[in-house]
Amino acid sequence: MKILYLVHQFFPEGYYGTEKFILNTVKMVQKNGNKVKVITYSLHNPDTFPTADAEILSKEYVYEGVPVLAFRHRNVPPDSHVHLQDEQVFAFAQTILARENPDLVHVGHPMRVAGFVQACMKLNIPYIVTITDFYLQCVRGIMLRPNQLLCEGPEEGRACETHCHIPGVRERLAAARSIMASARFLLAPSEFVAAMLQKEFQIPVQVIHHGMSxxxxxxxxxxxxxxxxxxxxxxxxxxxxxxxxxxxxxxxxxxxxxxxxxxxxxxxxxxxxxxxxxxxxxxxxxxxxxxxxxxxxxxxxxxxxxxxxxxxxxxxxxxxxxxxxxxxxxxxxxxxxxxxxxxxxxxxxxxxxxxxxxxxxxxxxxxxxxxxxxxxxxxxSNFMIPTIEQEIYSYSRIYSSIV
Missing domain, CATH: 3.40.50.2000 (Glycogen Phosphorylase B;)
Incomplete structure (x- = not known):
């Protein structure tokens, strides 16, 4: 099968937890005989992108054997990391998805790539989402108020408006709910993250713990x-x-x-x-x-x-x-x-x-x-972290149940 992976940033530009999760997953799925590609956003200098006559620039490269398509706005909107809807990315995504024709899309993080998720909905391409943080329920992504106190959840936007004074948050939460509700599976690496999502959105979330290579x-x-x-x-x-x-x-x-x-x-x-x-x-x-x-x-x-x-x-x-x-x-x-x-x-x-x-x-x-x-x-010595093979086995069963 052919699987595309969406992530907000990727190696070598981004190299933290979510990027490691995607890299490890893609390598194992590729090793098992599947076609894969990572689609990611890049903040590299626009002059390094070969396309010249478009508002969305793109380039392709290979990282440790993994094919990658990186894109960016010619002029990056200052709030591109916040919004879940972007017409330019949405239009670009439809073109790319039609060209790539994937069997399945796996969303590792929706920041700046949510237009691809909406394009999946329009084109009837099945997708799953792994929730690696609180981005879909929190504009700040970290459930931390400006006064550095923990937030217990958006409360349908009321808490965001009261404590963080964020406009338009109810519309954003509606878009987030749509992304999750249309996914074939929602997954999380910890019981805590799953519980936080279920509390706010009442949508079932399955836990697959991160595996270790x-x-x-x-x-x-x-x-x-x-x-x-x-x-x-x-x-x-x-x-x-x-x-x-x-x-x-x-x-x-x-x-x-x-x-x-x-x-x-x-x-x-x-x-x-x-x-x-x-x-x-x-x-x-x-x-x-x-x-x-x-x-x-x-x-x-x-x-x-x-x-x-x-x-x-x-x-x-x-x-x-x-x-x-x-x-x-x-x-x-x-x-x-x-x-x-x-x-x-x-x-x-x-x-x-x-x-x-x-x-x-x-x-x-x-x-x-x-x-x-x-x-x-x-x-x-008696405490076993799951292996990457165990994690990918769980994901492969999900992939096969969809395709």
């Missing part, structure tokens, strides 16, 4: 003594809702030279500059920049505990998957998809969301007695 995973078998130095690790996007500043605030409360912190990733320039300034006087904190999946085995041999300090619900970050599969315990905020996998005191620690003092207390426990990690690592 163990080919690039090497388990960390380090054993700790009471006086060892330990290295904490953060990997992911450097944006405010990811809570990296909490790690730096917590580090300031720990007066010990037996602690190191490695921060990997890139992101919002303003926020990145801010956390660099916060950490400037602390030589224990190292900013390591961009990393790829190929770097994972080496990185996880050099660190001892992962920190996922998100101040939003978080769906279920692949960084956490990778750490646990590598035998690395984790310290995570106590809400959302993260709390599904970390049992406090068993395979890591949870701490109160947004509370740097609570995070510092957990970090101090490990710095004071690193041998506590031995208990967590022993428990992780």
């Amino acid at each position: 163990y080919r690039k995973i090497k388990r960390n078998h380090r054993v700790y003594g009471h006086n060892d130095t330990i290295t904490f690790f953060y990997g992911g996007s450097l944006t405010s809702h990811k809570g990296v500043h909490l790690i730096i605030e917590a580090a300031k409360q720990i007066d010990s030279n037996r602690m190191r912190i490695k921060i990997y990733g890139t992101g919002d320039p303003g926020y990145t500059e801010h956390i660099h300034r916060m950490a400037a006087a602390d030589s224990r904190i190292e900013f390591c920049g961009k990393y790829t999946e190929n770097d994972l085995s080496e990185i996880y041999q050099q660190v001892d505990a992962a920190i996922v300090p998100s101040i939003w619900y978080e769906n279920y970050p692949l960084t956490l998957h990778e750490a646990l599969a590598s035998g690395i315990p984790a310290l995570v905020s106590n809400v959302g998809g993260m709390a599904e996998k970390i049992k406090d005191g068993y395979n890591g620690y949870t701490f109160r969301l947004g509370d740097a003092n609570a995070l510092a207390a957990r970090m101090k426990q490990l710095v004071s007695d690193p041998s506590l990690l031995n208990h967590f690592k022993a428990n992780l």
